[in-house]
Amino acid sequence: MTALPVLKQPRLSSRFWDDVRADFPVLHQHVGNKPLIYLDNAATTHKPSAVIDVLTRFYQQDNSNVHRGLHALSMRSTDGYEAARICSAKFINAAVPEEIVFTRGTTESINLVAQSWGAANLKKGDVVLITEMEHHSNLVPWQMITERTGATLRYVPVIGENAELGLDLDALDKLLTPEVKLFAFTHISNTLGVINPVAELCAKAKKVGALTLIDAAQSVGHELIDVQALGCDFLAFSGHKMAGPTGIGVLYGRKALLDAMPPWQGGGGMITSVEFFQSKWKPAPERFEAGTPNVADAIALHAAMDYLDALGRPRISAHDHKLAAQAYAALSELPGIRILGPKGARSGLVSFALKDAHAHDVVTFADQDGIALRGGHHCNQPLMRKLGLPSTVRASFYVYNNTAEIDALVASMRKIIKFFGA
Numbered sequence: 001m002t003a004l005p006v007l008k009q010p011r012l013s014s015r016f017w018d019d020v021r022a023d024f025p026v027l028h029q030h031v032g033n034k035p036l037i038y039l040d041n042a043a044t045t046h047k048p049s050a051v052i053d054v055l056t057r058f059y060q061q062d063n064s065n066v067h068r069g070l071h072a073l074s075m076r077s078t079d080g081y082e083a084a085r086i087c088s089a090k091f092i093n094a095a096v097p098e099e100i101v102f103t104r105g106t107t108e109s110i111n112l113v114a115q116s117w118g119a120a121n122l123k124k125g126d127v128v129l130i131t132e133m134e135h136h137s138n139l140v141p142w143q144m145i146t147e148r149t150g151a152t153l154r155y156v157p158v159i160g161e162n163a164e165l166g167l168d169l170d171a172l173d174k175l176l177t178p179e180v181k182l183f184a185f186t187h188i189s190n191t192l193g194v195i196n197p198v199a200e201l202c203a204k205a206k207k208v209g210a211l212t213l214i215d216a217a218q219s220v221g222h223e224l225i226d227v228q229a230l231g232c233d234f235l236a237f238s239g240h241k242m243a244g245p246t247g248i249g250v251l252y253g254r255k256a257l258l259d260a261m262p263p264w265q266g267g268g269g270m271i272t273s274v275e276f277f278q279s280k281w282k283p284a285p286e287r288f289e290a291g292t293p294n295v296a297d298a299i300a301l302h303a304a305m306d307y308l309d310a311l312g313r314p315r316i317s318a319h320d321h322k323l324a325a326q327a328y329a330a331l332s333e334l335p336g337i338r339i340l341g342p343k344g345a346r347s348g349l350v351s352f353a354l355k356d357a358h359a360h361d362v363v364t365f366a367d368q369d370g371i372a373l374r375g376g377h378h379c380n381q382p383l384m385r386k387l388g389l390p391s392t393v394r395a396s397f398y399v400y401n402n403t404a405e406i407d408a409l410v411a412s413m414r415k416i417i418k419f420f421g422a
């Protein structure tokens, strides 16, 4: 890949971001007769040529299975796969690469912890604590494993209205009892744009001896993450939400914890020896990577991490926050709009409801203007029900979006409001 220069000073000139935008081939197209404006980045981001080229080159030059071959291609594939692990460890400042397990994504990472650690450690009387703003992928796996083990699932409430929506931190102090064995929470809410104080949440959980799991799906491609500074025990994320490919993600786990956890899937690559009636496991991370791994996408994820590091995540988050602030300010002028989540200190997304138009209609109308939005419950059904909303419209931003696109979004919303007669 052609690495972008690492700039020492944050440089937020539009020229810089125009150059970034040019790296993403998919954006240079029309939808209908309108230029594409892609504002659905919380669902998945686009990929720069640097990532697409690495993926293509892998299949054209290196493709081979890993770990089991002694021929040149297999060694190249193995080296590339393990280099991706080292890169992932550095990307979140894990202590050693063995703390990185490759998975299909955030959902699989969380299911791995639930099915392995949860099944081995939870029992009746224990509590798994999550929050009311979790994506279904950090909620349903805990329902399943608490039901299976007899443990109890509890929620930190979301309180406040509209701009004040957030976690009830006073309630958290009462909920964090010694019975809590694991506290799992999202770093950034994919519906509210709220950024949770994750270091504080980890510190509070530690005081009662609870393990912590951070769902970093919406944060790791946007904000700097340092798992050692945060003091978390597990952290999960997906490649496709951070300029990488689909089908690859990471579970970070503290080495001592991972080594003490049983495998959750059996097969090739995860054993040291197999007899007819018993087997011995490799240590982590191989123990959790049964079967042929997603070699190509791990290598392409490495390219995505290099790409984001060259841009610099502090610069990316400043860019996202600037666009979100512009969108929040302009949208809040519109009649009949209800915006969820904080005015300041929000992530790069804005989620809202229009008084007279259903979110799905808004998204369909915006599509006529070439604007890709998302409308629905955003896999936050219990929270949306609590807020009394069937759905919201969500605009979410990334490195290639710009202020002109926010202007176009607001103009499109104005037209829609007029059409529906607000």
Ligand code: 7TS
Pocket (backbone or CB within 6 Å): 042, 043, 044, 105, 106, 107, 108, 135, 137, 138, 186, 188, 189, 190, 215, 217, 218, 238, 378, 379
């Ligand atoms: N956690 C959060 C906070 C998310 O936003 C998502 C996906 C996931 C977990 C699951 O990630 P996956 O890669 O395993 O699917 N969020 C969204 C969304 O907001 N719209 O589509 C997917």
